[in-house]
Amino acid sequence: xxxxxxxxxxxxxxxxxxxxxxxxxxxxxxxxxxxxxxxxxxxxxxxxxxxxxxxxxxxxxxxxxxxxxxxxxxxxxxxxxxxxxxxxxxxxxxxxxxxxxxxxxxxxxxxxxxxxxxxxxxxxxxxxxxxxxxxxxxxxxxxxxxxxxxxxxxxxxxxxxxxxxxxxxxxxxxxxxxxxxxxxxxxxxxxxxxxxxxxxxxxxxxxxxxxxxxxxxxxxxxxxxxxxxxxxxxxxxxxxxxxxxxxxxxxxxxxxxxxxxxxxxxxxxxx
Amino acid sequence: xxxxxxxxxxxxxxxxxxxxxxxxxxxxxxxxxxxxxxxxxxxxxxxxxxxxxxxxxxxxxxxxxxxxxxxxxxxxxxxxxxxxxxxxxxxxxxxxxxxxxxxxxxxxxxxxxxxxxxxxxxxxxxxxxxxxxxxxxxxxxxxxxxxxxxxxxxxxxxxxxxxxxxxxxxxxxxxxxxxxxxxxxxxxxxxxxxxxxxxxxxxxxxxxxxxxxxxxxxxxxxxxxxxxxxxxxxxxxxxxxxxxxxxxxxxxxxxxxxxxxxxxxxxxxxxxxxxxxxxxxxxx
Numbered sequence: 001x002x003x004x005x006x007x008x009x010x011x012x013x014x015x016x017x018x019x020x021x022x023x024x025x026x027x028x029x030x031x032x033x034x035x036x037x038x039x040x041x042x043x044x045x046x047x048x049x050x051x052x053x054x055x056x057x058x059x060x061x062x063x064x065x066x067x068x069x070x071x072x073x074x075x076x077x078x079x080x081x082x083x084x085x086x087x088x089x090x091x092x093x094x095x096x097x098x099x100x101x102x103x104x105x106x107x108x109x110x111x112x113x114x115x116x117x118x119x120x121x122x123x124x125x126x127x128x129x130x131x132x133x134x135x136x137x138x139x140x141x142x143x144x145x146x147x148x149x150x151x152x153x154x155x156x157x158x159x160x161x162x163x164x165x166x167x168x169x170x171x172x173x174x175x176x177x178x179x180x181x182x183x184x185x186x187x188x189x190x191x192x193x194x195x196x197x198x199x200x201x202x203x204x205x206x207x208x209x210x211x212x213x214x215x216x217x218x219x220x221x222x223x224x225x226x227x228x229x230x231x232x233x234x235x236x237x238x239x240x241x242x243x244x245x246x247x248x249x250x251x252x253x254x255x256x257x258x259x260x261x262x263x264x265x266x267x268x269x270x271x
Numbered sequence: 272x273x274x275x276x277x278x279x280x281x282x283x284x285x286x287x288x289x290x291x292x293x294x295x296x297x298x299x300x301x302x303x304x305x306x307x308x309x310x311x312x313x314x315x316x317x318x319x320x321x322x323x324x325x326x327x328x329x330x331x332x333x334x335x336x337x338x339x340x341x342x343x344x345x346x347x348x349x350x351x352x353x354x355x356x357x358x359x360x361x362x363x364x365x366x367x368x369x370x371x372x373x374x375x376x377x378x379x380x381x382x383x384x385x386x387x388x389x390x391x392x393x394x395x396x397x398x399x400x401x402x403x404x405x406x407x408x409x410x411x412x413x414x415x416x417x418x419x420x421x422x423x424x425x426x427x428x429x430x431x432x433x434x435x436x437x438x439x440x441x442x443x444x445x446x447x448x449x450x451x452x453x454x455x456x457x458x459x460x461x462x463x464x465x466x467x468x469x470x471x472x473x474x475x476x477x478x479x480x481x482x483x484x485x486x487x488x489x490x491x492x493x494x495x496x497x498x499x500x501x502x503x504x505x506x507x508x509x510x511x512x513x514x515x516x517x518x519x520x521x522x523x524x525x526x527x528x529x530x531x532x533x534x535x536x537x538x539x540x541x542x543x544x545x546x547x548x549x550x551x552x553x554x555x
Contacts, residue, residue, distance in 0.1 A: 004375040008393060011430045015408025016400060022411065072309040081310075091535050092317065097494040098506045099524045102513070103324035106521060113323035144320065147313075205401030208494035212510050222403045229407065229499050242411075245404040256399050 016249070023246035027238050035243035044224060044240070048247060050135065051204055051221040058142040059199035065143070066150025067192060073151070074158045085151070092148035097208035104141050104213070108132045133214050141209055146199050153198055157191030157266065190266035197259040201252055221248055328522035340522035347519060353508035356421060360504065361490040363425040368432050368486055369479070376440040377471060380449055387441075394437035397430050405430070406496045421502045428490050435485035443478025484534045491527060 026032040038044060073085050107114045108125065109132055118124055131137055161184060169179040207222040216223050221244055228241030331337040344350060379386050397405070409427055410418065417423050452474065456466040472479065497504040503511070505527060513520040 004371055007371055007429070008433075011409075011426060012396060012400070012405070015405055015412050017408075018412045019404055019408040068309055069313050072306040072313075076306060076310075087536070088317070091532055094488070097492060098510050099324075099492070099528045100320075102327075102509075102521045102524045103320040105517075106323035106327035107320040113326060114319055144317070147316075201399065205403070207401070207403045208498075208506075211498075212494070222401065225403050225407060226495075226499060229410070241407060245407045248401060248404055252399055252401070 019242050019245040020249070022239050022242035025239060035239050036246070038240050039243045039247055043219065044221075044244060047219050047221045047224045047244070050219050052251070054135065054139055054142070054220065055200045055204040057139050058146050058203040059196045062143050062146035063150050063192060063196040063199055066147045066195070067154050067188070069147065070151045070154045070158060074155060086155075089148035089151045093145055093152055095145045095148075096206060098212050100141060100144055100209055101212040104132060104137075104144075108137075108140070133217070135218055138210050138213055138218060138220075141213060142203055142206065146203065149199060149202060150195050153195040154188075154191060157188055157195075160191075161187060190262050190268075194259055194262040194266055197255050197262065201255045201259075204248070204251060204255070324521060324525050324528075327518065328525045330518060332518070340516070340518040341526070343516075343519055344523055344526070347512065347516075349503060349508055349512070350523070353503050353505045356502065357491055357505040360421065360425050360428065361487045363422055364428040364432065364490050365483060365486050367425065368429045368436050369482070371429065372433075372436050372440060372482075373472075373475075373479075374467070376437060376444060377449070377467070380441075380444045381453060390437065390441075394433040397433050402427075402431060402493075402495045403499070406499050410500065421500075424493075424496055424500055424502060424504070425490075427496055428486075428493060431493070431496075432486040432489050435489065436482040439478045439482040439485065440475070443475045447474050480537065484537060488531045488534060491531060 023035055024031055024033065026034060039048070073082055076082070104112075106112055108130075109115065110126055112132075115124060115126065132140070165183050165187075166179055169183055174182070205222065207226065210218055210220055211223055211226060214223075216226065225241050225244045225248075228238070228244070328340055329336055329338065331339055376390075379390055406427065409423070413423055417426075449471075452470050453466055456470045461470070492506060493504070494506040494510070497507050498510070505523075509520050509523045509527075512523070
């Protein structure tokens, strides 16, 4: 127990505390709010706004798609299908970075396979304003690990949806839409929100995929931290990186607290 | 055949009184279409990029099928060094995390059940604190001699692998009758180390395999920390090499991917054989 505690304090506690402390120190070591002020303005503020926006986009859309996919699989009869999807989701949800980037360049890059197929029917996405190496390109690529993550998280919650409820609703004359609106979605809502919060955190923290896909040109907070660490910074702003890290920690702490609250609500139906 | 039986069963249900029969059947067929379409789109979305990546790896510059990228890979400048660096980091990380986690997890399960919630919380933290922020703090807090060594990355990867390793061990420990095993071994005169090596570890084999595989997959694929600590591990090399030869770089990426997936399949298979064993034991 003691070695584990010491290791965790040194490896996780001390570095995190260092980031928070240095966020409030000037380069000469004096206590200051200048770093925090810098990162809430201009290009760094834009980075936070973009990061939040991409996290919202890539938690809501894959959240809904993941729920639909999980439901389609959950209600299907094939046990092989279920097992394959469970295994594949586990693998894909932890996927990202360079491998994913290369797969998407080969798919939706200017000479990609899907780009070529779509040009055959006259729908080359690059001619219609799509750019893989941009903000929305990153969002498209994030779907690849966000949807499986949602499938993993939401499938246990679908088990809480008793078939008897659906039968009862139908016996009372409810349409499929009405069943979902008054029974299904309200029961699933806390779990869905919980899943989306996880997706939000995962998109907000992601660095490798955005960095390798856009060569660091997209304005997101993690990329900006990487720039500061690599020395691509305006002189006198060395400690701005720590303030950016501190900002990310605050956002993620809020997400975590919301997640715990939502989970408590969701567990009511899982008993 | 099975689906035919199920269909007949469905007909029986539909024929039962009090259920609006025709509407229900329409609902079912509509629902089946809907599910087919969803599964088809999902399969396309997840398989096309995989196909595209593999196709690009087995093509030369003129778009013809070729094995040149795979064959040329081992001879590329820096590939061997990056590959072995990643392997070394993986081995060191794995050794450290197992030595740290196995006794801790066993001790907590045996003596401190009340600490389990705290352990759940602590081991989930590396998922909440992004690697990019963690490496920022580590590079500042680590002493200079450690920062000069690639094994600083291993020390950091140990933290990143907490969630996977602890979760596997926790599941494994919950599945065995830990207290009885330990008491039996102790009353036969086994020391704690002997109990650990000869009684507990064999019983935790599948949990240890899954912890091992997940840790190795993590280390072999980790990009963020390695790039910012300026060490050319395999993923960093692949990223840098794409400017020289995109086919070779993609081939390397797809090969590591396939390798990792094969490793992960091992876990799934082990999981299943273990659950089968559990079922058999339950029947006895």
